[in-house]
Amino acid sequence: MRTSRSILTALLILLPCLAEAGGGLKVVATTPDFAALIHAIGGDGVSLKIMAKATEDPHFVDARPSHIVSLNRADLVVESGADLEAGWLPPLIEGSRNKELLPGGAGRVLGSAGVRLLDVPEVLDRSRGDIHAQGNPHFLMDPLNAGIVTRRLTEHMCRLDPASCPSFRENLSRFERTLDERMLRWTAALAPHRGASIVTYHNTWRYFAARFELVADTFLEPKPGIPPSPPHLASVIGRMKQTGMRVILVEPFQSRRTAEKVARHTGATVVDVCQFPGGLEGTELDYFALMDANVSAIARALGGAGPR
Amino acid sequence: MSLFDLWLWPLLAIVLLPGILVYFGLHVVERGVIFVDLALAQIAALGVCVAIVIGTHQGHHPHTYLWSLAFTLIGAAIFSMTRFHHARVPQEAVIGIIYVVSAAAATLVLSRSAEGDEALKSLLLGDVLLVRRSDVLWTFFLYVVITVFHFVLRDKFLSITFHEKRALPMGGARLRLWDFLFYGTFGLVVTSFVQIAGVYLVFSYLIVPAVCGALLSARILGRLVIGWAIALVAGVAGLLVSVNAEGLDLPTGPTIVCMLGLSLILSAGLARLKRT
Numbered sequence: 001m002r003t004s005r006s007i008l009t010a011l012l013i014l015l016p017c018l019a020e021a022g023g024g025l026k027v028v029a030t031t032p033d034f035a036a037l038i039h040a041i042g043g044d045g046v047s048l049k050i051m052a053k054a055t056e057d058p059h060f061v062d063a064r065p066s067h068i069v070s071l072n073r074a075d076l077v078v079e080s081g082a083d084l085e086a087g088w089l090p091p092l093i094e095g096s097r098n099k100e101l102l103p104g105g106a107g108r109v110l111g112s113a114g115v116r117l118l119d120v121p122e123v124l125d126r127s128r129g130d131i132h133a134q135g136n137p138h139f140l141m142d143p144l145n146a147g148i149v150t151r152r153l154t155e156h157m158c159r160l161d162p163a164s165c166p167s168f169r170e171n172l173s174r175f176e177r178t179l180d181e182r183m184l185r186w187t188a189a190l191a192p193h194r195g196a197s198i199v200t201y202h203n204t205w206r207y208f209a210a211r212f213e214l215v216a217d218t219f220l221e222p223k224p225g226i227p228p229s230p231p232h233l234a235s236v237i238g239r240m241k242q243t244g245m246r247v248i249l250v251e252p253f254q255s256r257r258t259a260e261k262v263a264r265h266t267g268a269t270v271v272d273v274c275q276f277p278g279g280l281e282g283t284e285l286d287y288f289a290l291m292d293a294n295v296s297a298i299a300r301a302l303g304g305a306g307p308r
Numbered sequence: 309m310s311l312f313d314l315w316l317w318p319l320l321a322i323v324l325l326p327g328i329l330v331y332f333g334l335h336v337v338e339r340g341v342i343f344v345d346l347a348l349a350q351i352a353a354l355g356v357c358v359a360i361v362i363g364t365h366q367g368h369h370p371h372t373y374l375w376s377l378a379f380t381l382i383g384a385a386i387f388s389m390t391r392f393h394h395a396r397v398p399q400e401a402v403i404g405i406i407y408v409v410s411a412a413a414a415t416l417v418l419s420r421s422a423e424g425d426e427a428l429k430s431l432l433l434g435d436v437l438l439v440r441r442s443d444v445l446w447t448f449f450l451y452v453v454i455t456v457f458h459f460v461l462r463d464k465f466l467s468i469t470f471h472e473k474r475a476l477p478m479g480g481a482r483l484r485l486w487d488f489l490f491y492g493t494f495g496l497v498v499t500s501f502v503q504i505a506g507v508y509l510v511f512s513y514l515i516v517p518a519v520c521g522a523l524l525s526a527r528i529l530g531r532l533v534i535g536w537a538i539a540l541v542a543g544v545a546g547l548l549v550s551v552n553a554e555g556l557d558l559p560t561g562p563t564i565v566c567m568l569g570l571s572l573i574l575s576a577g578l579a580r581l582k583r584t
């Protein structure tokens with residue numbers, strides 16, 4: 001045991017790959033959306049590690065050694081909260097032995113704090129299929145929530161790196177200006193479709209729909225995380241035919257084939273969208289590019305399919 | 309904080325726990341019931357699903373462990389009953405059927421529950437990179453108990469696997485009892501290791517070292533020692549590569565599985581050299 005210990009230690013010390021370059025704040029983001037917001041504030045001065053890929057279902061992420069190493073060295077970990085990462089983040093943080101990142105620690109930021117969460121179940125009845133007892137965690141699809149979260153992130157980053165704070169604040173005000181300006185554009189693009197209903201695979205677009213006055217309460221999944229069953233799909237198809245819903249949103253990690261099957265029966269359009277920067281081409285680390293892509297894809301589909 | 313501390317418990321898990329799997333692997337390979345571990349793990353998973361659904365409906369914490377244990381023992385009973393029906397139905401078919409039916413049944417049971425896949429995955433599929441101290445210690449304790457049990461009764465267990473003809477005079481009922489004890493303890497080992505390291509790693513640790521041992525030695529003890537050496541080297545090498553692979557960022561479990569695969573290729577080469 002002792003020899004293998006010293007061999008392992010020697011190997012770990014000798015190999016240089018784990019030494020990360022650069023000073024500045026070390027931030028780990030669970031998902032690429034928070035990473036994009038942090039990048040907007042911190043720029044290249046912050047060393048940033050993203051745990052889930054944009055094309056990966058954020059409810060399931062495979063543990064990698066680099067996750068633990070990055071967490072071990074991180075000053076700050078930003079998670080969505082509301083149980084989104086409940087299945088995989090706690091054991092990684094426990095494994096990282098970084099006390100600052102434990103719940104309540106100075107380095108743990110809950111993205112959902114300060115955001116008004118939707119779909120908080122009134123009765124905690126698990127049989128209704130709500131995985132997220134604290135509410136729906138896909139809140140960044142409402143751009144105003146992105147503003148709230150970015151302001152809070154800036155505060156946290158300022159506290160940990162006071163020297164860079166002025167530049168963080170400058171970047172924040174630029175972010176806010178861009179957000180205000182884009183909000184007008186996005187609202188205008190979707191305004192003609194006010195009240196339209198869309199079908200989504202998972203309950204990801206509630207916040208988006210609420211902000212832009214759409215309705216997104218029909219899901220291809222019968223319950224969050226449960227694959228579509230034939231009777232459920234049949235009832236969705238029935239409802240779509242009855243109410244004339246003609247747009248189905250799918251994300252890269254969801255079953256496009258299911259959406260296509262429903263589309264064949266209803267004449268609907270399947271639209272590729274993503275809640276994560278990088279999940280659509282040209283949107284890496286850029287929240288605005290992502291929302292531009294989402295809004296224009298949805299507006300185009302609603303325009304093409306809506307009643308004329 | 310040295311990096312060593314980060315990987316201490318994964319390392320201990322890899323060094324301490326697979327030994328007993330290598331031993332069971334000798335049995336499994338000799339009996340030709342290669343996929344019995346997957347079937348037992350899947351039956352245990354079905355038990356966990358039932359516990360989840362009962363727990364959610366009654367609003368109290370279910371005794372998940374007891375449920376999975378009970379289902380594992382049911383599986384062990386089925387395997388020990390079906391051993392001698394192989395006139396027309398090979399046992400491998402029974403194993404396959406049990407696997408696929410319990411996997412499908414688990415999906416059906418879970419569709420009654422809210423938490424679905426997520427809960428099941430986090431309960432059943434461990435990742436060796438994330439093991440905790442308490443997991444390693446508790447599982448090690450369990451394995452020591454089972455090892456002692458098998459060591460004390462080694463004549464019986466070895467003869468029911470390796471000398472079936474000599475064991476036959478025990479009579480059908482006694483033989484089935486020993487078979488049941490074998491599959492029962494095996495089920496405990498498999499399900500607890502699945503919770504630590506996931507399905508692929510269990511399967512590889514069972515089968516690959518045993519096959520390497522069979523290639524290189526005719527004696528049971530020889531196979532066991534070779535198997536242990538291979539499990540230890542491949543496991544530690546896999547962890548090191550996964551933790552150090554620059555830029556690749558390899559998940560640990562699959563890296564160890566590939567290392568075991570590599571050691572099988574090396575053993576096959578060595579066996580060839582030995583023969584010529």
